Amino acid sequence: MKLTTERLVLRPWEDKDRTPMARIYGDAHVRRFHPKVLTVEEANASIDLAIERARTDGFHFQAAELKGSGEFIGMIGLAVRSETVQAGLPGHRTVEIGWFLAKEHWGQGLAPEGARAWLDYAWSIGLPEVAAFTAKVNAPSQRVMEKIGMIYDPGSDYENPELCEGHWLRPQVVYWKRNPTFFERHSITVAP
Numbered sequence: 001m002k003l004t005t006e007r008l009v010l011r012p013w014e015d016k017d018r019t020p021m022a023r024i025y026g027d028a029h030v031r032r033f034h035p036k037v038l039t040v041e042e043a044n045a046s047i048d049l050a051i052e053r054a055r056t057d058g059f060h061f062q063a064a065e066l067k068g069s070g071e072f073i074g075m076i077g078l079a080v081r082s083e084t085v086q087a088g089l090p091g092h093r094t095v096e097i098g099w100f101l102a103k104e105h106w107g108q109g110l111a112p113e114g115a116r117a118w119l120d121y122a123w124s125i126g127l128p129e130v131a132a133f134t135a136k137v138n139a140p141s142q143r144v145m146e147k148i149g150m151i152y153d154p155g156s157d158y159e160n161p162e163l164c165e166g167h168w169l170r171p172q173v174v175y176w177k178r179n180p181t182f183f184e185r186h187s188i189t190v191a192p
């Protein structure tokens, strides 16, 4: 899957992305709202999984690069939320949208720009809705969700069961965006 925006190319993973993506996943500041940084092996495994899941599901989190220079900046994409890892959590059978960019590229609206292209793709293949999940304290990620028109659903708040009670990263929030065309086509009226 290759998508382009004004400033970005969103494309399948290539081997050359592995080192810069491992650097991003291994950066303690980038992962300050996550329980831990990833090792190089874990970062590689996440790319391997993304490649495999793109084959089986048709899409998954992908590489993002700058259009002009081709510089790799991180990952943006859609993924079918993994049942094996996340069964029992809210929305575990939904499609989620996610992003992880190198900190040198933050603050330029690149994540929302890429995410909007992925939402257009989601609607183009007829998905009824897309969800986004993050730690309650991850304000930057929630700003991206707001910028792309996702709505916070307080009723879906949940606790990350992999963290102990009281852990500051345990509370999680969920945002949703519905495909307006889908709901119109099926004459379904929903609250905003």
Ligand SMILES: CC(C)(COP(=O)(O)OP(=O)(O)OC[C@H]1O[C@@H](n2cnc3c(N)ncnc32)[C@H](O)[C@@H]1OP(=O)(O)O)[C@@H](O)C(=O)NCCC(=O)NCCS
Residues within 6 Å of the ligand: 030, 031, 033, 098, 099, 100, 101, 102, 105, 106, 107, 108, 109, 110, 111, 112, 133, 134, 135, 138, 139, 140, 141, 143, 144, 147
């Ligand atoms: C979340 C993230 C993708 C945002 O990407 P981005 O391209 O910088 O998005 P934007 O430029 O639209 O900025 C979104 C918000 O990030 C915050 N932000 C921007 N630049 C920042 C910086 N240099 N340092 C800290 N926060 C910053 C601001 O709150 C901003 O909101 P604002 O535009 O209303 O001020 C990026 O911060 C990131 O990769 N974070 C780490 C990975 C992560 O947490 N991913 C989500 C996993 S659930």
